Amino acid sequence: MTIRLTFDPFDPGALLTEFCRGRAEVGAVASFTGLARAEAGSTTTLELEAYPGFTEAAIDKIAGEATRRFGLLDHLILHRVGRIAPGEAIVFVATAARHRREAFEACDFLMDYLKSRAPFWKKEVGPDGERWIEPRDQDHADIARWDGQRADP
């Protein structure tokens, strides 16, 4: 049950290997890695700002909901902050459950939350200047898929 913000680049493969190590009751691990896009040269750097303490607490709360809802056995969430170059990993989520469906769905749920509601502020910096990014309509639609669905009793 780990949530971490980091200014430094990370290796998603190494994180996944470590996350899978020494599991006896976990039948399924799902993971997602988000990479920074260059947007055909219009973005040279992403700048991601978090509110230390507040951001981790907000993510921890939703991870707790994912744990209850999908019966997760473990999770790892790593998120970059600071300056991120195109091609670098921004976010890594891994979920562990007894069976694959719970692991896939919990990973999907956590990413939808992270993309639309997690306390981050994101700025794209490119040759034409910089601009602050807000969630796209698609991000709101993605998170809305989970609203009103009850967890299995």
Next chain:
Amino acid sequence: MARVLLFGRLSDVAGWREREIDAPFLSALRARLGTDDPSLGEALAGPGVQVALDQVIVRGDAPLNARTEVAFLPPMSGG
């Protein structure tokens, strides 16, 4: 002296991220920030801007003490 933190575009508007400001109430702090910098005052009153006192979101007015951390949070963009 409350410790005031600005995030996202709010710190670009103000030109600072963190400042100590003396104000007994959140409403007084807002008024003070708006008087010193009208464009910041307008940005703080903009849609979707939330306020956290000591990392807890609050609505409406609230008293501030010398150590209160006041964070103004514009709409979050996600990761």
